Amino acid sequence: MSSQRRARERAQRKEGILQAARAAFAESGYRRTTVEAVAERAEIGKGTIYLYFESKDAIQAELLLQALAELQAQLKAAGDNPATQRPDQKLRAMADAYLDFAQNIPDYFRLLNAYDRGDFEQGTSTQQQERLLEASNNALDLVTQAIADGMASGLFGQGDPRKMAAVLWGAMNGALSLLAHPIRRNMLPGTDGQALCLATVDLLLQGLMDQK
Amino acid sequence: MSSQRRARERAQRKEGILQAARAAFAESGYRRTTVEAVAERAEIGKGTIYLYFESKDAIQAELLLQALAELQAQLKAAGDNPATQRPDQKLRAMADAYLDFAQNIPDYFRLLNAYDRGDFEQGTSTQQQERLLEASNNALDLVTQAIADGMASGLFGQGDPRKMAAVLWGAMNGALSLLAHPIRRNMLPGTDGQALCLATVDLLLQGLMDQK
Amino acid sequence: MSSQRRARERAQRKEGILQAARAAFAESGYRRTTVEAVAERAEIGKGTIYLYFESKDAIQAELLLQALAELQAQLKAAGDNPATQRPDQKLRAMADAYLDFAQNIPDYFRLLNAYDRGDFEQGTSTQQQERLLEASNNALDLVTQAIADGMASGLFGQGDPRKMAAVLWGAMNGALSLLAHPIRRNMLPGTDGQALCLATVDLLLQGLMDQK
Amino acid sequence: MSSQRRARERAQRKEGILQAARAAFAESGYRRTTVEAVAERAEIGKGTIYLYFESKDAIQAELLLQALAELQAQLKAAGDNPATQRPDQKLRAMADAYLDFAQNIPDYFRLLNAYDRGDFEQGTSTQQQERLLEASNNALDLVTQAIADGMASGLFGQGDPRKMAAVLWGAMNGALSLLAHPIRRNMLPGTDGQALCLATVDLLLQGLMDQK
DNA sequence: CATGAATGAGCATTCATTCAT
DNA sequence: TATGAATGAATGCTCATTCAT
Numbered sequence: 001m002s003s004q005r006r007a008r009e010r011a012q013r014k015e016g017i018l019q020a021a022r023a024a025f026a027e028s029g030y031r032r033t034t035v036e037a038v039a040e041r042a043e044i045g046k047g048t049i050y051l052y053f054e055s056k057d058a059i060q061a062e063l064l065l066q067a068l069a070e071l072q073a074q075l076k077a078a079g080d081n082p083a084t085q086r087p088d089q090k091l092r093a094m095a096d097a098y099l100d101f102a103q104n105i106p107d108y109f110r111l112l113n114a115y116d117r118g119d120f121e122q123g124t125s126t127q128q129q130e131r132l133l134e135a136s137n138n139a140l141d142l143v144t145q146a147i148a149d150g151m152a153s154g155l156f157g158q159g160d161p162r163k164m165a166a167v168l169w170g171a172m173n174g175a176l177s178l179l180a181h182p183i184r185r186n187m188l189p190g191t192d193g194q195a196l197c198l199a200t201v202d203l204l205l206q207g208l209m210d211q212k
Numbered sequence: 213m214s215s216q217r218r219a220r221e222r223a224q225r226k227e228g229i230l231q232a233a234r235a236a237f238a239e240s241g242y243r244r245t246t247v248e249a250v251a252e253r254a255e256i257g258k259g260t261i262y263l264y265f266e267s268k269d270a271i272q273a274e275l276l277l278q279a280l281a282e283l284q285a286q287l288k289a290a291g292d293n294p295a296t297q298r299p300d301q302k303l304r305a306m307a308d309a310y311l312d313f314a315q316n317i318p319d320y321f322r323l324l325n326a327y328d329r330g331d332f333e334q335g336t337s338t339q340q341q342e343r344l345l346e347a348s349n350n351a352l353d354l355v356t357q358a359i360a361d362g363m364a365s366g367l368f369g370q371g372d373p374r375k376m377a378a379v380l381w382g383a384m385n386g387a388l389s390l391l392a393h394p395i396r397r398n399m400l401p402g403t404d405g406q407a408l409c410l411a412t413v414d415l416l417l418q419g420l421m422d423q424k
Numbered sequence: 425m426s427s428q429r430r431a432r433e434r435a436q437r438k439e440g441i442l443q444a445a446r447a448a449f450a451e452s453g454y455r456r457t458t459v460e461a462v463a464e465r466a467e468i469g470k471g472t473i474y475l476y477f478e479s480k481d482a483i484q485a486e487l488l489l490q491a492l493a494e495l496q497a498q499l500k501a502a503g504d505n506p507a508t509q510r511p512d513q514k515l516r517a518m519a520d521a522y523l524d525f526a527q528n529i530p531d532y533f534r535l536l537n538a539y540d541r542g543d544f545e546q547g548t549s550t551q552q553q554e555r556l557l558e559a560s561n562n563a564l565d566l567v568t569q570a571i572a573d574g575m576a577s578g579l580f581g582q583g584d585p586r587k588m589a590a591v592l593w594g595a596m597n598g599a600l601s602l603l604a605h606p607i608r609r610n611m612l613p614g615t616d617g618q619a620l621c622l623a624t625v626d627l628l629l630q631g632l633m634d635q636k
Numbered sequence: 637m638s639s640q641r642r643a644r645e646r647a648q649r650k651e652g653i654l655q656a657a658r659a660a661f662a663e664s665g666y667r668r669t670t671v672e673a674v675a676e677r678a679e680i681g682k683g684t685i686y687l688y689f690e691s692k693d694a695i696q697a698e699l700l701l702q703a704l705a706e707l708q709a710q711l712k713a714a715g716d717n718p719a720t721q722r723p724d725q726k727l728r729a730m731a732d733a734y735l736d737f738a739q740n741i742p743d744y745f746r747l748l749n750a751y752d753r754g755d756f757e758q759g760t761s762t763q764q765q766e767r768l769l770e771a772s773n774n775a776l777d778l779v780t781q782a783i784a785d786g787m788a789s790g791l792f793g794q795g796d797p798r799k800m801a802a803v804l805w806g807a808m809n810g811a812l813s814l815l816a817h818p819i820r821r822n823m824l825p826g827t828d829g830q831a832l833c834l835a836t837v838d839l840l841l842q843g844l845m846d847q848k
Numbered sequence: 849c850a851t852g853a854a855t856g857a858g859c860a861t862t863c864a865t866t867c868a869t
Numbered sequence: 870t871a872t873g874a875a876t877g878a879a880t881g882c883t884c885a886t887t888c889a890t
Contacts (some may be wrong), residue, residue, distance in 0.1 A: 018856095029331065031243050035881060045855040049882080056881065081292055111330075118393045129395070131368060137399060165401050166390060167412045171379075174386025181330045182339065191375050200379045208421035247864060248873095257872040259866080268864065448859095455667050458884060469851040471887080498792050541749075542817045543665065554679075561823060569837065581890065587827050590814060591781035591836045598810025602802060606756045607765070611773060624803045649874095671860060679878040683862080692860065 014052045017042050018066065021059045026107035030060060039206065044046055061124045065117055067108035068135040072100050079142050086206055087150030094143060095172060095201040099194060102176045113177060149206075156208045168204055175200045214263055226264045229254045230278065233271045237317035242272060255364045273325045273336045276327055277321035281346040284354075287297050291354050299362030302383070306355060307384060307413045311406060325389060352377055359420075380416055387412045438476045441466045442490065445483045450531035454484060454538070491532035492559040495525050496566075503566050509514045513617060513630055518567060519596060519625045521619060526600045530534050545628030564589055571632075580632045592628055599624045650688045653678050654702065655697045656693065662743035666696060668837060672761055697760045702742035704771040709738050714780045716827045723786030724841055731808060731837040735830060738812045769804060776801055784846075804840055811836045 020042035024033045035056050039046045053059045078097035084090050102109040115132070124132065142201035143165040156164075179185050179193040188196070232254035236245045247268055253259040265271045290309035296302050314321040327344070336344065355377040362368035368376075391397050391405040400408075444466035450459045459480055461497050463470040476484045502521035526533040539556070548556070567589040574580035578589075603609050612620075615631040656678035660669045671692050675682045689695045714733035720726050740743040751768070760768065779801040786792035793798075815821050815829040824832070 010853095033880085044243060045854065046881095048854050049880070051853070097234060101379065116389065116393050116396060118395075133399070136395075160403075162400065163408065163411055164415075166400050166403065166408055167383075167387065167415060168330035170386035170388075170390040171383035171406060171412055171416075172386065173390065174378065174382035174384065176329065176382075177380040177389075178385065181328050182346075183345060184328060187352060188374065188378050189344065191372075196378055198377065200377055200383055203376075203379060203406060203416050204383075206417075206422060207415035207417075210418060210422035247866085251873095258864095259872050259874095260870085262865070263870070430769060456683035460884080461884080463813065463852095470885095471851050471853095472849085474886070533841065538821060540817050553719055557819060557823065560819075564823060570734040577743060581805065586824065586825075587832065587835055588839075590806075590824050590832055591839060594812075594832060595807035595836055595840075597814065598806035598808065599803065600806075601752065601813075602806040602809065605752050607769060607772075608752060609753075611769070611776060612798065612802050613798075618656065620799065620806060622849070623799055624807055627800075627843035628807075628839050629843075630846060631839035633840075634842060634846035646874095670858085674888070682860095683877065684875050686861070 004050050010052075013044075013048075017044070017049055017052055018059065018063055022063055022107045022111070024064070025060065026110055030114070030152070057110050057124075061094060061109065063108075065110055065128065065131060065135075067105070067111050068132060068139075070105065070108060071098070071101050072139050074098075074137055075139050075142050079146065079163070087155055088155065088209060089144045090146040091150075091168070091205060092201060094146070094199070095168070098172055099176070099197050102197075106180075109176065110180070113173065116173075139167065143168060150208070157210075164208065166180075168201075172197055177210065222264075225256075225260075229261055229264055230271065230275055230303055233286045234275055234319045234323075237272070238274070238322065242331075258341050262292060269336075272323075273340050273394070277322075277343060277347070279317075279323050280344060280351070282317065282320060282348065283310070283324070284347055285311050287354050288311075291358060297369055298419060299358045299365065302358040302374075303355070303362075303380070305416060306412060307380070307409075309382055313386075314354055314409075315406065321388070322392075325385065338392065347374070355380060362420070368391065369422075376420065380413075383412050384409055428572075429598060434476075437468075437472075440477060441468070441473055441476055442483065442487055446487055446531045447534075449484070449487070454543070481548075484535070485552050487532075487550070487557060488535055489552065489559070491535050492556060492563070494529065494557055495536070496520070496563045498522075498525050499563055499566050503570060511577065511579055514570040515567065515574070515592070515629060516625060518570065519592070519621075522596055523600070524619050527618065527619075528530045531601070533606075537597065540597075564593065567592060569604060575633070581634075588632065592625075595600055595624050595628060646688075649684075651682075653680070653685055653688055653693065654699055654747070657695065658743045658747070658801050661699070662697065663748055669725070670838055671798070676752055693760075696747075697764050699744075699747055700760070701767060701771075703741070704768060704775075705830065706744060707734070707737050707748070708775050710734075711775050711778050713780065721792055723782045723789065724845060727786075727841060728837060729780065730782070731747075731804070731833070734808055735812070739830065742816075745812065746816070749809065752809075775806065778786050779804060793846075799839040800844065804837075807836050807840060808833055 017038065021033070021038045023040050024038050027033075027038070027053055030039055035049060036046050038056075038059070039049055042049075049059075053062070073197040074097045075094050078084075079090055081093060085095045140162070145163045147156065147164045147168075148161040151158055151161055175197045179188070179191070185192075228269065229250065231246075234251045236250050239245075240249070247261060248258050250271070251261055261271075265274070286309045287306050290296075290305040291302055293305060293404075295313055296305045341391055352374070356374045359376045359380075360373040363370055387409045388405055391400070391403070397404075400404055440461065445457075445462045445512070448462050448465055451457075452461070454569045459473060460470050462483070463473055466473075466609075477486070489560045498521045499518050502508075502517040503514055505517060508517045571580065571592075572585040575582055576584055599621045600617055603612070603615070603620060609616075653674065657669075659682070660674050660677050663669075663675070672682050674692075674695070675685055678685075678845060685695075689698070709813045710733045711730050714729040715718075717729060718731045731807040780798045783792065783800045783804075787794055787797055788796055811833045814827055815824070815827070815832055821828075
């Protein structure tokens with residue numbers, strides 16, 4: 001059926017716009033990126049974008065959902081790996097997955113960070129906010145559960161597992177953000193984001209395990 | 213001499229503009245803040261601002277330097293306190309100072325974070341960038357030194373002290389940023405920025421000390 | 425012959441577009457009506473419209489000709505009615521016909537008024553303007569003739585019959601337009617367009633007949 | 637005081653924009669007139685307009701109020717003239733005033749007509765609509781009163797004076813509008829708006845007076 | 849013939865910066 | 870030195886029209 005091909009082409013075009021927007025937003029930031037710039041990158045006309053998206057804000061919101069879905073999938077895959085049974089191994093695997101995510105799809109990572117900063121409160125509908133919150137909670141729950149398991153088994157010291165999960169999350173965000181900017185990289189020659197991130201996780205896990 | 217008084221008045225006027233801009237940027241964000249809004253807050257005419265600053269960007273850059281100088285001063289004061297001799301105590305004192313800085317002058321803290329994200333590459337001249345880099349390095353050096361002392365004295369395990377300093381810096385940034393947005397606070401009921409930050413430092417110091 | 429059927433189908437399709445446009449223009453106004461909205465109403469594709477009309481303006485111009493032709497036909501029918509022989513009866517019959525036209529096909533009436541205001545000078549070709557002028561003249565001639573008859577028979581006072589025809593025409597337009605807007609209807613509670621129109625005609629005929 | 641001069645210059649500038657807009661709207665219609673075109677006509681920059689008016693709609697609304705105020709003043713002056721005591725003389729004087737208004741300030745006249753057609757429902761605030769309605773009612777009341785006087789004195793036949801006032805109003809609008817467009821003027825050689833309007837008033841007054 | 853995806857000119861509005869006073 | 874009126878470049882979005890299928 002041609003309707004199938006039509007739908008596929010439409011989805012491809014939409015995805016093309018999203019990726020063009022992702023690159024453009026990453027390069028210049030949301031506000032500085034014009035709709036025309038996105039169109040040029042996607043090699044289409046300005047008006048065409050509005051055949052696929054309601055507004056510039058809608059593009060960003062859609063990208064955000066994509067980013068969070070992707071992250072959640074990668075975290076889940078890492079946590080579900082049967083080869084990593086021990087809670088500390090699970091946490092490290094998920095940390096690695098987060099690191100991979102931040103390094104392989106840095107635009108998505110930046111987008112999530114921008115959302116955390118509240119950079120586009122107006123651009124997301126209530127429904128989208130709920131979906132985003134749910135996805136975020138799911139992701140954080142995965143980490144929380146691993147920590148709770150570690151505490152229950154005596155591997156980690158006692159504490160609030162959700163708070164510890166937030167500590168991990170925040171610390172990794174911080175490490176990854178720190179080296180995102182060239183000026184900061186110059187301050188730490190010989191250390192890249194990956195190394196800093198791994199060192200952070202090492203130290204935190206060490207602290208967790210020796211806390212008892 | 214009247215030239216002295218004139219210079220003093222000029223500096224006061226400049227400072228007034230800077231503080232007005234700081235408050236305005238914090239309230240509405242840099243892009244959404246108009247130069248006119250800054251002028252109104254400073255209770256001067258719009259054109260007067262351009263007698264003291266080249267551009268809106270220049271105001272932001274100057275604020276950045278102020279923020280960094282203030283942070284450096286507070287970290288130095290915390291590290292120099294003779295009551296805290298042990299490296300881990302020094303680190304904790306500096307962490308507390310950073311936390312205080314972030315909480316008491318959140319506008320400055322946000323400004324530094326925004327700069328780290330590369331939000332205004334165009335707004336800073338090369339000279340300003342060098343001053344910023346130097347100030348940042350000085351601040352990081354203070355932390356690095358304390359860690360190096362701890363390693364030398366056997367209190368901490370061996371490692372790259374500058375990298376560890378960066379880990380601390382990044383982790384604290386991450387913890388503080390995480391709870392800056394209401395949506396994230398809702399995800400962590402009962403935990404505020406301070407608690408999260410303290411937990412992060414606890415865990416990292418724990419990790420450092422037990423690493424031997 | 426199939427060419428006949430084809431021509432008929434083409435005419436039907438064209439008529440369908442015209443009626444869709446008429447309804448759409450009446451509902452939302454010419455500027456606010458998009459070509460796509462007309463296409464949807466006509467249940468055809470947007471591009472198809474351009475197989476039958478040069479432009480959006482051309483649709484409006486064609487509607488205008490239809491409206492004028494329809495009005496002329498109705499006026500002629502009213503004037504030709506053998507039951508109304510006396511000039512004043514003829515005039516009243518034609519006025520009633522105009523009132524019916526304005527009330528039964530308000531879209532056409534509004535279109536004619538819009539044209540009178542010069543709302544779309546650019547949309548009509550010279551040829552169309554000539555056809556429009558001719559149709560208008562024919563309609564006005566019908567009224568003029570009845571008035572001239574009345575003057576010749578001594579029923580009306582002497583005067584320029586064409587000018588009197590224009591007076592009648594303008595006055596009816598004015599009465600009908602006045603109550604087209606809700607705000608004006610609120611100013612005249614208890615009076616509708618029909619009553620106002622009839623009162624206008626009464627008064628004018630009275631004036632004509634008593635002018636001698 | 638310089639503040640007086642300042643205020644005067646500001647008012648002059650505002651008035652300049654209003655008159656530029658009046659001319660532009662009259663020439664091309666409201667929708668087809670761009671803000672830039674108004675600015676060029678007023679020989680100022682595009683942005684300057686927004687120092688004096690909230691929006692394009694606000695300019696139109698202000699013009700409307702000016703137009704109605706002007707009309708009301710002229711009608712009142714005509715009706716209050718002690719030289720015209722008899723109701724029919726008063727009515728004729730007010731009709732002359734309306735004719736003068738339409739001919740001397742045709743842009744204002746067109747603007748009022750456009751408002752009557754409901755061409756800009758969105759552009760006027762509720763408060764403005766009330767002011768407009770009140771001004772309209774005042775104007776119509778002047779005519780109604782003269783007709784009521786005529787009926788009371790036996791000069792005119794009995795009837796609903798407000799309805800008769802509306803008949804007069806509508807008929808004059810119709811006569812004036814009819815000849816506003818060149819194509820219509822061509823249909824009536826030798827007759828101009830003034831003649832048509834006067835003929836309309838003559839006929840209506842004749843009708844009123846002979847109605848008894 | 850019919851379609852609808854693609855296009856880009858056009859528009860109202862904002863705001864950093866300039867400059868006459 | 871201080872002012873704020875004036876400016877016009879920049880931007881998100883609409884819609885009449887075209888054209889490949």
